[in-house]
Amino acid sequence: MIEIKVSRKLFGSNGELQLVFDTTIRRGEFVTIYGPSGAGKTSVLRMLAGLMKPDSGSIIVEDQIWFEKGKIDLAPQQRNIGIVFQDYSLFPNMTVQGNLEFALSKGQSAEIIDELLSLMELENLRSKRPAVLSGGQQQRVALARALIRKPKLLLLDEPLSALDSAMQLKLQEYILRLHQQFNLTTILVSHDIAEVARMSKRVLLLEGGRISKDGSPGEILPLENFRNFIDGLIS
Amino acid sequence: MLDFEPFYLSLKLALATTVILFIVGIPLAYFLAFNRSRWNVLLEALVGLPLVLPPSVLGFYLLLAFSPQNVVGKFLDDFFDVRLVFTFPGLVIASVIYSLPFMIQPVQSGFSMVPRSLVETAYTLGKNKFTVLTRVLLPNMKAALITGCVLSFAHTIGEFGIVLMVGGNIPHETRVISVVIYDEVEAMNYRHAGVYSSILLIFSFLVLVSVYLVNRRALKVHYQS
Amino acid sequence: MNCQAQGKILVAAASDLKFALDSVIAVFKKKDAGTVEVTYGSSGKLFEQISNSAPFDMFFSADVEYPKLLKEKKLTLSDAYIYGVGRIVIWSKKIDPSKEGMKSLLDPSVKKVAIANPAHAPYGKRAEEALLHYKFMEAVKPKLVFGENISQAAQFVTTGAADIGIVAYSLALSPNMLKENGKYFLIPENAHKRLEQTVVITQHAKGNALAQTFLTFVKSDDAKKVLAHYGFK
Numbered sequence: 001m002i003e004i005k006v007s008r009k010l011f012g013s014n015g016e017l018q019l020v021f022d023t024t025i026r027r028g029e030f031v032t033i034y035g036p037s038g039a040g041k042t043s044v045l046r047m048l049a050g051l052m053k054p055d056s057g058s059i060i061v062e063d064q065i066w067f068e069k070g071k072i073d074l075a076p077q078q079r080n081i082g083i084v085f086q087d088y089s090l091f092p093n094m095t096v097q098g099n100l101e102f103a104l105s106k107g108q109s110a111e112i113i114d115e116l117l118s119l120m121e122l123e124n125l126r127s128k129r130p131a132v133l134s135g136g137q138q139q140r141v142a143l144a145r146a147l148i149r150k151p152k153l154l155l156l157d158e159p160l161s162a163l164d165s166a167m168q169l170k171l172q173e174y175i176l177r178l179h180q181q182f183n184l185t186t187i188l189v190s191h192d193i194a195e196v197a198r199m200s201k202r203v204l205l206l207e208g209g210r211i212s213k214d215g216s217p218g219e220i221l222p223l224e225n226f227r228n229f230i231d232g233l234i235s
Numbered sequence: 236m237l238d239f240e241p242f243y244l245s246l247k248l249a250l251a252t253t254v255i256l257f258i259v260g261i262p263l264a265y266f267l268a269f270n271r272s273r274w275n276v277l278l279e280a281l282v283g284l285p286l287v288l289p290p291s292v293l294g295f296y297l298l299l300a301f302s303p304q305n306v307v308g309k310f311l312d313d314f315f316d317v318r319l320v321f322t323f324p325g326l327v328i329a330s331v332i333y334s335l336p337f338m339i340q341p342v343q344s345g346f347s348m349v350p351r352s353l354v355e356t357a358y359t360l361g362k363n364k365f366t367v368l369t370r371v372l373l374p375n376m377k378a379a380l381i382t383g384c385v386l387s388f389a390h391t392i393g394e395f396g397i398v399l400m401v402g403g404n405i406p407h408e409t410r411v412i413s414v415v416i417y418d419e420v421e422a423m424n425y426r427h428a429g430v431y432s433s434i435l436l437i438f439s440f441l442v443l444v445s446v447y448l449v450n451r452r453a454l455k456v457h458y459q460s
Numbered sequence: 461m462n463c464q465a466q467g468k469i470l471v472a473a474a475s476d477l478k479f480a481l482d483s484v485i486a487v488f489k490k491k492d493a494g495t496v497e498v499t500y501g502s503s504g505k506l507f508e509q510i511s512n513s514a515p516f517d518m519f520f521s522a523d524v525e526y527p528k529l530l531k532e533k534k535l536t537l538s539d540a541y542i543y544g545v546g547r548i549v550i551w552s553k554k555i556d557p558s559k560e561g562m563k564s565l566l567d568p569s570v571k572k573v574a575i576a577n578p579a580h581a582p583y584g585k586r587a588e589e590a591l592l593h594y595k596f597m598e599a600v601k602p603k604l605v606f607g608e609n610i611s612q613a614a615q616f617v618t619t620g621a622a623d624i625g626i627v628a629y630s631l632a633l634s635p636n637m638l639k640e641n642g643k644y645f646l647i648p649e650n651a652h653k654r655l656e657q658t659v660v661i662t663q664h665a666k667g668n669a670l671a672q673t674f675l676t677f678v679k680s681d682d683a684k685k686v687l688a689h690y691g692f693k
Contacts, residue, residue, distance in 0.1 A: 051355050076358040083359045088350035091357075093374035102370065103360045149361065302512050321514045403514050405470065406497045418500070421611040422478050423618055423636040 001027060002153065002185065006047050006057035006067070010209070012038045019043055019209040027062070028183045032196045034220070035206035041189040044206075045155045048187070049083055050076035061152055082146030084159045089142035090130040096141050097126045103148035116144040119181065120174060136167040140174060147178065154179075156188045160195065168192075172199055193221055237430065241412040248323070248411060249391040252330040253338075256387050257380075259331070260338040265368065267339070268346035283340070285333045290396025297329050297401050321403040326411075329401045330391045337390045338383040345379020346372060378450050389442045392435070467494035469670045470515055472506040474522035474657070475576075475611035476546060476583055476628035479635065480690035481520065484683050491677070494670040502609035504580020510535060510662060517665035518674065520657070522546065522610070522628075523582035527660040537671075538661040543678055544692030546655035547629035548586055549644040551614070551637070554623045557645035562594050564645065565624060573603045574616035574625030582655065583610040587626035589652035618642070629691035657692070 002025040010017045019040040025031055033041045046052035048059065050066070050073070059067040066074045090099050100113045117123050120140045130138055139159055146154060156175070160168045172195065179186050190196050196203055196217060203220045205213040213220045263282070267275060285293060299305060301319035303312045311317045319325030349372050357367045373380065395413040402409030404418070412435060419428035473481050478500050485496045499506075499516070507526040510516055511533060520543070521527050527540040550557040550564060557564040565573060576584030584606070591597045605621070607613030610628045617625035618640045631637055632644045659678060665671035677683055 049355070049359055051358070076355070077361045077363060079359075080361075081359055083356060085352040085356065088352045089356060091353060091371055091375070093371075102357075102362075105361055145360075298512075304512065318513070320512060321509070403509055404499050404501070405515060406499065410499075421475070421609070421615055422500075423611075423615055423634075423640070 001025070001062060003058070003060045004044075004048065006044075006054035006059060008043065008047065008052070008055045010040055010043055014038055017209045021047075021206075021211065022057075023204060023211060023214065025185060025187070027185055029202060030179055030186045030188070030200045031202045031204060032188045032190055032200040033204050033206055034190060034193075034196050037191060039206040040209055041191075041206055042157055045083070045157050045187065045189055048079075048153065049081055049155060050074055050079050079153075080149060080151045081153045081155055082149065082151040083155045084139065084142045084146050084157065086158045087162050089159075090133075090138055090145075092130050095127050095129055096122060096133075099130070099141060099145050100148055103145045105149055108149070112148055112150075116147055119177070120144045134167075135163050136171060139163065139171055143171075143174065143178065147182065147184070150182070152185065154184045154186045156186065158189055158191065161190075161192065168195065175199065197221060237427070238415070240407065241410055241415040241431075242434075244323075244407075244409070245392050245411040245413070248326060248330060249388045251327045252334055252391045253384050253388045255327070255331050256334060256338040257384060260335070260342055260383065261368075261373075264339050264342035265346060265372075268343045283336050286336050290333070290394070291400065293333060294329070294397040294400030297332070297397065301325055301328075301401065320401060321405055321409060323402075323408050326398060326402045326409050329397050330394060333394060333397050334387045334390045337386040341379045341383040341386065342376075345376035345383075348379070349375050381449050382446055385442055385446045389439055393439065467492075467670050469494070469496055469517040469665065469668060469674060471496060471498045471518045471520065471674075472510060472514070472516040473498050473500050473520035474503045474506070474582070475500045475609040476522055476630050477520055477657075478611060478631070479633075480630050480687055480692065483686045483689075484678065487682055487686060488674065488677050492670075492673060494673065496670075496674055500609075500611065502576065502581040502584075504582075505609070508580075510664075513664075515664055516662055517668055517671045518659060518661050520659045521582070522655070522657050523585075524656050524658050525582075527658045530660060530662065535663050536660045537663055537665055538675065540658040540660045541675065541679065542656050543659050543683075544657050544687045546583070546657055547649065547691055548583060548590065548626050548647050548652070548655070549629050549632045550624060550647060551617055551627050551632055551642050551644045552624040553617065553620060553640060553642040556643045557624070558643050561645050562590075562596065562647070565591075565596055565600055567624075570623045571603060572605050572616075572622040572624075573600050574605050574607055574613045574622035574627075576610040576613045576627075577606040577608060581607075581609050582657075583626075583628050584613070586652040586655055590626065590647050593651040633690050 005022045007020045010019050017040060021044050033044060035041055043052060047054050053073060054067060056069045058065065058069065065072050066079050091102065094102060104110065117126065120143065122140055122144065125133065125137060160171050163171065176199065178184065188199060201216060203215065203217050204211050205220050267279060298320065300307050302308045303318060308319060311319060319328060353371055354367055357371045393413060395417065398409065398411055399414055404410050404414050412431060416428050416431045419431065481498060488496060503521040503523060503526050506519060507529065510519060510530060519527060519530065524540065530536050555564055555567055555569060560567065575587040578584035578588045591600055605616060607616055610631065613625050614627040614631045614637060616622040617627065618637060629646065661671045661675060
């Protein structure tokens, strides 16, 4: 169970924005944060990860207080999360194997590496450097790496926007597969309607710095776009 | 008849200075790159001073500081039997101060150019700042590190004003190649001066070519991904 | 850093001695196994360095004053010995000073006149005195360029950076200047204070026997002959 109740003043291209994010997420849920650019979606993830400090509020993850204004502010190292950014995810100076080994915590067995490599179908890329991998392959490795430490929370910040649509579909399958396999609490940030509709059962619509709607994709997404999406599926 | 000892002295000085700057410069550049406080501006200006100050000003203050007749120099002399004027160790310290910006600025720039997401991802993977520095940051900014080392090295070889003031042109100790060239010109041994200068010119040129080559190669690799 | 075991001394010497002292040392080498190293500079600068504990064992100044000041500071081991009297000359590649004598400084083609910096070079002070003696100072002052020491002043004229200069006689007689095909005029001795050049052993040479050995050699006839060759009386 994750209780997030944070607020923060953001400065963007549209001027100042007061972000207020207040919600509860159940263990194992797959939630998407959807909204236009500059809405503050990435900031929410960064605050969860400990990379940005909220102005006020608290974050409690499975009865562990990660943040409480004025009292506690756990460093990212101490919150057990996995995060995948849009690009520049992999360490260029390490091979695929190296990237995954780097993620191991002290004393952790390397078995998990083999398990994830096979799950993501990356075995034959073990000794390759990120520079020679395609965008889709890189993000697959990034996903695998994010899970090495068996995190409590998986945060995905528009991980597929830099990929072409065929690749996006494939990666979406991988993410869903991982979610099922590990029962991960997952928060996905996306501005792509089709992706949102496809991936999650619960969507948080972030508008003007607040959660304006909270429900299933069908309830939240504009009706005509939803229809277009269905038509797209059929054709 | 060429004397090669001054070359050897210059190389020794440049090598010692570069190694010290590498060890001292990385933490300092890291601090400047990642600590976004207001005081940074002051510290950066301080680090950059040797770039704009005439060598004679810096040399003057160093001479004052190191002279056995003043507080610091006297203390070193009385308690450690160490002299920093007219000695090679004193010259190394002076060179470290004088070449500081040549190491700090490229390295600080290198730190800022490593994508922030790499550093943040590493933090979320539970790695502490030191591990991130040694396994994520430094390996991904090799060009900046090399540039810093090469520029510091080359700059120290070419140093003259401060070397003369603080070193005193003592044979076998502080008589480096830049001072020898000056001496030869003064003694009107123009041919000797010319030979020494040509060697130094070619050396410096080669150093710069190698820096640019390394940087081009690094950029190529970066763009590939 | 006591070098007495190896028989080595470090000498600070005025720039006008560059060739004269090098020759003296070359002769000394034939008789003694000790090593004599020299750092040349303006007397004033060297005096400053020695006062700040620069590691020189002997100081050959281009005057009497600086060694005297050192003695007052209790930084000397020996008395000052006059090793020679120097002279100054007007030297130029552009015009022939031997024809016009002092007046060559006023020649209309002369734009820059090089002398050593009077602030810390005795030869510069003597040049100034000569200019004042002949009442040329006002005319020449705007054209003056100052060399760090007498060697640099000489270098200014040989390279043509200055059209004419007042330099040390000993330098004018050196092989490097002779091959530059310039001409010189010996400035009369009464135009300036006597250029009595003195040498002194410093405190740094304490316990180093080579310093005294070398000083004794400098006083010898052989050394005097070499110095005379470079114009020192």
